[in-house]
Amino acid sequence: MTYRYDVYGLLVDSDVDLHLDRAADDTARSADLVVRRAPGSSGQAPLAGRTVLEHVRDGRCWYRAVELGGGQLVLRFDGVLDVELAPDGRRAVWRPAPGGDEGVAAVLLAGAFLAFVLTWRGDLVLHGSAVDLVRDDRAAGIGFVGRSGMGKSTMATLLCRAGGSLVTDDVLVLDRHGAGVVPRRGAAEVRLRDGAVALADELGAAGAPLRTSGDARHALHLAGTPGAAAMRPPAPLAALVIPFPDRSHDELRVQRLTPREAAITLMRVPRLSEWQDHAVTARHFADLVALTAQVPVLLARVPWGPPFRHDVVEDLIRTVLTGDLPGAEQLVQAGAQAVGSE
Numbered sequence: 001m002t003y004r005y006d007v008y009g010l011l012v013d014s015d016v017d018l019h020l021d022r023a024a025d026d027t028a029r030s031a032d033l034v035v036r037r038a039p040g041s042s043g044q045a046p047l048a049g050r051t052v053l054e055h056v057r058d059g060r061c062w063y064r065a066v067e068l069g070g071g072q073l074v075l076r077f078d079g080v081l082d083v084e085l086a087p088d089g090r091r092a093v094w095r096p097a098p099g100g101d102e103g104v105a106a107v108l109l110a111g112a113f114l115a116f117v118l119t120w121r122g123d124l125v126l127h128g129s130a131v132d133l134v135r136d137d138r139a140a141g142i143g144f145v146g147r148s149g150m151g152k153s154t155m156a157t158l159l160c161r162a163g164g165s166l167v168t169d170d171v172l173v174l175d176r177h178g179a180g181v182v183p184r185r186g187a188a189e190v191r192l193r194d195g196a197v198a199l200a201d202e203l204g205a206a207g208a209p210l211r212t213s214g215d216a217r218h219a220l221h222l223a224g225t226p227g228a229a230a231m232r233p234p235a236p237l238a239a240l241v242i243p244f245p246d247r248s249h250d251e252l253r254v255q256r257l258t259p260r261e262a263a264i265t266l267m268r269v270p271r272l273s274e275w276q277d278h279a280v281t282a283r284h285f286a287d288l289v290a291l292t293a294q295v296p297v298l299l300a301r302v303p304w305g306p307p308f309r310h311d312v313v314e315d316l317i318r319t320v321l322t323g324d325l326p327g328a329e330q331l332v333q334a335g336a337q338a339v340g341s342e
Contacts, residue, residue, distance in 0.1 A: 004031070008118055008173045008184045016102075018110035019213070021188035021221055033117060034091045035109060042082040042095035047074055052277040053116070063272075065116065075116055081105045083113055089121060103214025110187065115171045115271040119280060124287040127271040128172035129156035129190065130183040131164040132235050135321055139235040141183055142320055143172055144243055146269050151243040151302065153190040157199055157220065158313045166190065166222040167234045171271060174291065180236030181295050188223035191215070198306045239296040239320045242269070245304035252315045253301040262297035263288040296323070 004024040005012045011024050013031035049066035052073070056062070065075040071087030080101065083094040092113070096105055119125045128145035129152045142159060144152040153169055160166055168186030175182050191213050192200050200218035204210035209221040242265065246253075257265060266288050275281050298320070303312050318324070 007186050008114060008168075008171065009123075009175075010114075010118075012114070014109070016106050016109065018106055019189065019211075019219065020110055020186070021223065022185060032090065033114075036091075036093055038093045038095045040095060041098050041100070042076075044076065044078070044082060044097050047076060049074070052120075052280070053272060053275050055272070055274045063112065073120070075113060077105075077108050077112070080108060083109070085117065085120075089117060092117075101214070105214070107191075107214045111170045112272060118171070118173055119272065119275075119284070122283065124174045124284070124291065125271050126172040126174065126240075126266065127170070127269055128152055128240070129169045130167040130172055130234070130237070131156050131159040132167055133159060133162075133164045133317060133321075135317065138321070140238040140321055141167065141235045142317070143183060143237050143240045145172065145240050145266065146242050149193070150269075151245045151304070153192055154196045154199065154308070155241070155243050155302070157190050157192060157196065157203065157222065158308055159317070160190075160222040161199075161203060162310070162313050162317065165224045174237075176290065176294065177236070179294065181291060182236050183234050185234060189219045189221045191217040191219050193217060196306070196308075199308055237295050239298050240266075241298045241300050241316070241320070244299065244301050246301040247304050249301060250303050252303060252312050252319070254316070254319050255299050257292075257297045257299060259289070259292040259297075262292035266292070266297065296320075 003014050003017050005018065005020040005022050006024040007020050007022045010032040011029055012033045012035065014035040015037055047064065047066045049068040051064065051066050053065035054061060061078055063075065063077045065073055067073050073085040075083045079097050081094050081096050083092050085092045094109065096102055115125050126145050128143050130141055130143040132139060132141055144155045146152050156166060156169060166188060167183050169190045171186050173184040173186065175184065197218055200210060200220055203220055211219050213219040267285060300316060303309060
């Protein structure tokens with residue numbers, strides 16, 4: 001059995017369920033990326049080649065990508081799986097590591113691996129989520145970006161609870177269209193940590209499909225039912241928001257970064273960190289400079305739950321859509337320091 005997904009501008013054909021929940025309707029179209037499991041397992045022997053990506057934390061290499069002769073790429077997730085990407089970027093073969101969890105492997109294929117492929121192809125990829133909203137007959141998108149654990153998926157879920165529709169979670173791919181920036185449709189569900197279990201249960205009880213993901217998170221389908229509305233192109237982004245959960249204050253505090261501050265801050269919160277390939281990092285920064293010249297980037301100190309307050313979410317939506325941003329220079333400095341210390 002194979003699964004076909006229309007996500008991030010790619011038609012992905014996979015023999016493992018990636019739970020992206022964006023089924024491809026065009027059965028005649030050739031896949032842009034074919035993903036297949038190879039027999040056996042990967043011994044994860046040392047990789048020899050030009051390192052293009054290497055993420056090391058606490059003395060451990062969590063993931064690494066090398067380019068072999070002829071342009072083939074190997075992306076390794078330590079202790080979980082290896083993925084080999086053909087030179088043309090259209091076919092990938094993966095093997096689990098001995099003892100690797102195949103549920104976690106599916107999560108990494110759907111998220112980090114696709115982010116790697118898209119970045120290598122030259123797309124602008126951020127670590128974030130996006131939601132479409134309609135207020136006063138105006139459609140607008142709001143994106144949330146940041147490192148893991150900063151509340152991106154929770155904020156996207158809260159906006160969906162307020163009437164929005166999920167555009168993507170975890171992998172945020174952006175296209176510039178004229179004067180606007182539009183997110184590509186991606187994953188149709190959010191994966192929430194245990195701190196938001198009450199929110200997951202609330203929306204699950206209201207009818208949103210709920211399951212446990214391969215990495216033991218609470219996965220909620222929030223993209224709505226298929227139909228004309230779901231097929232419309234996503235709305236241009238009104239803003240990108242970097243959320244900071246705040247349990248010490250009761251009021252939402254928002255500050256807009258200057259374009260220069262925004263580009264530097266976004267460089268610190270990539271979907272895949274520690275690229276070693278200069279061409280990738282240079283292109284990414286140039287794209288961020290162009291992005292932040294078009295889209296406001298906001299730091300938001302958000303009163304955090306549970307319980308998650310409806311009024312805070314409505315205040316954030318109103319602030320983004322009206323551009324009514326209070327001045328608080330110290331928040332810019334504190335926010336930039338917090339991002340840099342993550």
